[in-house]
Amino acid sequence: MLPTRPEFVPDASQSRAEMESMQFDVADAATWEDDFPFDAEAVGLADWAPDDAPLVAGVDQAFLDESAVSVVVVMRGGRVIERASAVVDLEIPYVPGLLSFREGNPILAAFEEVEVTPDLVVFDGSGRIHFRQAGLATHLGVVLDVPSVGVAKSLLCGTPRESVDGRPAGWQTDIIADGRVENAASEEVIGHAYQSRQYANEPIVNPLYVSPGHRVSVPTATDLVARLCGDYKLPEPTRTADKYADEVKSSVRG
DNA sequence: GCGACAG
DNA sequence: ATCTTGTCGC
Numbered sequence: 394m395l396p397t398r399p400e401f402v403p404d405a406s407q408s409r410a411e412m413e414s415m416q417f418d419v420a421d422a423a424t425w426e427d428d429f430p431f432d433a434e435a436v437g438l439a440d441w442a443p444d445d446a447p448l449v450a451g452v453d454q455a456f457l458d459e460s461a462v463s464v465v466v467v468m469r470g471g472r473v474i475e476r477a478s479a480v481v482d483l484e485i486p487y488v489p490g491l492l493s494f495r496e497g498n499p500i501l502a503a504f505e506e507v508e509v510t511p512d513l514v515v516f517d518g519s520g521r522i523h524f525r526q527a528g529l530a531t532h533l534g535v536v537l538d539v540p541s542v543g544v545a546k547s548l549l550c551g552t553p554r555e556s557v558d559g560r561p562a563g564w565q566t567d568i569i570a571d572g573r574v575e576n577a578a579s580e581e582v583i584g585h586a587y588q589s590r591q592y593a594n595e596p597i598v599n600p601l602y603v604s605p606g607h608r609v610s611v612p613t614a615t616d617l618v619a620r621l622c623g624d625y626k627l628p629e630p631t632r633t634a635d636k637y638a639d640e641v642k643s644s645v646r647g
Numbered sequence: 648g649c650g651a652c653a654g
Numbered sequence: 655a656t657c658t659t660g661t662c663g664c
Contacts, residue, residue, distance in 0.1 A: 454654075454655080455655080455656090456654090456655055456656070487653090487654060487655075488652090489651085489652035489653070489654090490652075490653085492653055492654060495654080496654070517653085517654070518653045518654060519653050522653080523653080524652090528653065529653070529654080530653095543653085545653050545654085546653080546654090547652090547653065547654095548652095548653085549651095549652065549653045550651085550652075550653095573651080573652090592664085593664085594663080594664075595663085595664080602653085653655105654655050654656105
């Protein structure tokens, strides 16, 4: 699979201060400009995607008592090319801001089973929208040195430029760094709220919170996610990974 | 002390 | 994230 950068591999036995310190280093090592070899416009969900279309991986997790089920689903256009999974013991509880230290190693274990090299990885969680701009998508993007984006269903920190309530599909607004983002200039744009979907006469759908993981800019992150959203709120690689994680989970518990 | 907090 | 059936509505 992808080579990893050992100095940034999350270590759940570290102290909280060490974890936070590593996150500053991860943010420094991350690139938030477009740096990928494929054409963003070649990313999509077409069934007829050509053989040279970008490989997009979706990553998701499900949980058992003391272990995590991590899965990676690789798609080319709308087709699943490969699926991989791992079941790994959890070492630490969920702590807001330290998610990559809880879920990072389980996810890396799943990546070890992947045979192809994804061109882009979509994570279920934040990238730059994080207290130290080193959310799950950024941290693992840097460890794997792969272009990545973070897609979160709720906002960890930062402030939307405009109210996000009840917006139509396709709408987006900046997420601006606030005082909680320790290593960002004020007013810096660290991500977008993106309304991927809205259904008529149905309960209001909340927007997605999209942010760069690694090697992708804020506008491109949202553009890529938009290209990956089909008829549902979440990008298709994420939905596919979510289903697969549930399958693996049920098969594991008997 | 109070509030806020991805999955 | 997870515990969980039916049920309302397009």
